[in-house]
Amino acid sequence: MKLKPARMLSEVLTHLFKKPATSGYPFEKARVTARFRGRIDFDSGKCIGCQMCVRVCPSKAIEIPLSEEQFAAPPVQQGQPAVPAKKQFDCIMKLGSCVYCWQCAETCPKHALITTQDFELAQIDPSKLVRHYK
């Protein structure tokens, strides 16, 4: 095969007139695509406490405990059996363990886990990585 020295020269010279390929993050906002998997948010009103998300999570990053505050049962209607109050659940999310696979959100039968595209989640204080959603 024929050898051509300085094959790169013209290419290198054209790069003198090109914009840098790197972006100016953090001064410039970084873009993510519409399908990017970020932090999981929680809607307590929808959760029924079935614990499916806890069982399916590969990194044990999510816990669904019973909330401290519970609503009182609705007043008993005449002639109707008493209806118990809907139980309230919290969500404890360990952002440091989560691998952002969204498997929990896909498994949740009530769509109580809300997917977001937050990715700037780094913390200096590790305790802040555990979020308690109520």
Place this chain on the structure above:
Amino acid sequence: MSKITIPLGPQHPALKEPENFMLVLEGEQIENATINLGYNHRGMEKAAEERTFIQNMYLLERVCGICSHSHTTCYVTNVEEAAKAEVPERALAIRVLVGELERVHSHLLWLGVAAYEIGFETLFMYTWRDREQVLDCLELLSGNRVHYSINTIGGVRRDITPEQKNEVLKRINFLEERTKYYIKVATEEPTVRARAANVGKLPYEVALERGAVGPTARASGVKRDVRKDAPYLLYDKLDFNLITHDSCDVFGRVVVRALELMESYKLIKQVLNYLPEGPLTVKVPPRIAPAEVVNLYEAPRGEDIHYLKTNGTDKPERLKVRAPTLANLQSVTYMLEGGWLADVPLVIAAIDPCMSCTDRAMVYDRKTDKTQVYDWEDLRRLGIEAYKRKGVDFSKF
């Protein structure tokens, strides 16, 4: 001249991951090389036995950061085979697409690393800049640049829209032009030729004898590619060439990978234009009846093997991963012996090693503070003894 033995690694600027090479030198020339593994063991196979099949998807994705799709596809094919599930063709096509995009990103990454080891940093910068295009494609389709998580048991998690198809095609066309240029650079630039030709020789017979796989084998003229030899997914329906080179050295490995990039672009375009209509997943029950399955997958580095044994529960009884680097390490010692000390980083980099995928186990005795390496005979003996305790006698075989 007296011989000296020097350790290269486990911590060494030329190595990206901890592994150790004991080199016996006579002057500058390597007389003997031994590889010691075990610095990166993560206990993944054992961890997999403690997790459900769906959780293992995300665990096995992390066997390797570069070929994450290879490992999950191989694993998920095993699970589906054990559960006797028929995966829809659209899902298979999307798996092929992501698999080929992954090959492109891995080969471009390797081209950059090789250029860097050669000392050709301009090429390194260019290839890595262009690699961003394929990483963007992957993020667009799957949601992530590295751990795509596109597979799920019974199919794939995300569909491809027509806009995404056009976007991917646009970027692939751009990369095709760039790759044509890199092929010219790699084959015509005297620097690359001078540094890589006749370095790390692995003749055809030795490559066969030592069981080399992937681009390492193909650069020694061995026609070996799982996509051709035992087609999986949709590869038997797609048209692509098996690239080989007969220079048997690092230069050949550069050329094979660069030309394979062109084949991958071809495959990506075929799949994007094929994409059969249909559902993305089939339902697979969480508990899988007892079965034993083995599957192969052509990862960017070579043949990847997964073994799975199920026992009727929702967790595997045993899972075994044989990463391609392990198969190629036998050839590395051959390539190093007789070569020069200064070539070592280049020769090691030329198989595109991925040590953390490869590492399996090392025995450390806390009482005596000793580490121990078992050879094949020891493992066989220990295995027979362990089964004897369970009431099965294998010693007759």
